[in-house]
Amino acid sequence: MIRQTVLLFGPPGSGKGTQAKKLEKALRSPHVSTGDMFRDHQSRRTELGLKVEHILKTGQLVPDAVTNEMVRERLLRPDASLGVILDGFPRNVAQAKWLDTFLTTRGYGVLGVIVIEVPDPELASRIKSRAAKEGRSDDADEQAIARRLDTYRKQTEASVGYYKTANVPVHVVNGVGSVDEVERRIASALGLVVS
Ligand code: ADP
Numbered sequence: 001m002i003r004q005t006v007l008l009f010g011p012p013g014s015g016k017g018t019q020a021k022k023l024e025k026a027l028r029s030p031h032v033s034t035g036d037m038f039r040d041h042q043s044r045r046t047e048l049g050l051k052v053e054h055i056l057k058t059g060q061l062v063p064d065a066v067t068n069e070m071v072r073e074r075l076l077r078p079d080a081s082l083g084v085i086l087d088g089f090p091r092n093v094a095q096a097k098w099l100d101t102f103l104t105t106r107g108y109g110v111l112g113v114i115v116i117e118v119p120d121p122e123l124a125s126r127i128k129s130r131a132a133k134e135g136r137s138d139d140a141d142e143q144a145i146a147r148r149l150d151t152y153r154k155q156t157e158a159s160v161g162y163y164k165t166a167n168v169p170v171h172v173v174n175g176v177g178s179v180d181e182v183e184r185r186i187a188s189a190l191g192l193v194v195s
Contacts, residue, residue, distance in 0.1 A: 010116030013123040033087040059144030092155040116175035
């Protein structure tokens with residue numbers, strides 16, 4: 001059986017979560033968002049949630065060992081056995097290498113990497129309106145936003161480079177337009193048929 005995973009990259013506010021939900025339907029694989037998982041831990045006030053509270057609020061990366069372990073547990077759940085849509089992971093080269101080993105030893109392949117691109121001014125206005133709607137503290141804090149963007153440019157984009165050298169198909173998709181338009185661009189990049 002071929003087990004396929006899609007990795008979604010894009011700066012904060014680029015619409016990864018929205019598009020991951022669309023892909024979830026098209027690929028019939030679960031959407032796994034490390035950001036959502038950390039926020040879920042926070043709202044349940046678990047030990048992990050309390051540990052990462054300050055890190056998330058200030059827009060820093062959670063240590064790799066903590067994040068990788070959370071992802072490992074998630075990917076071992078039965079619903080992930082046919083593959084997953086990963087949103088927000090990996091975020092640096094060390095995480096990408098860890099994921100590579102994890103997937104290879106379990107016979108998974110990466111169907112493709114999608115990089116959603118959106119110009120910075122548009123990102124800023126999207127994050128502002130999300131802050132008003134969802135009340136994420138890291139979306140309301142200018143410094144946290146700047147730090148997340150900086151981390152994306154410096155560390156996460158380097159992990160896109162890692163996939164390019166590993167010969168995994170990397171598709172750069174324009175993230176400006178309606179949700180449906182972006183969905184169509186992603187689907188066609190991955191060779192999927194959308195209804
Ligand atoms: P965004 O893409 O809008 O910045 P996410 O919801 O993907 O937001 O992530 C929110 C926060 O969760 C990040 O700023 C970071 O603190 C933490 N986080 C998410 N994914 C990772 C990861 N792979 N490694 C380390 N920290 C992460």
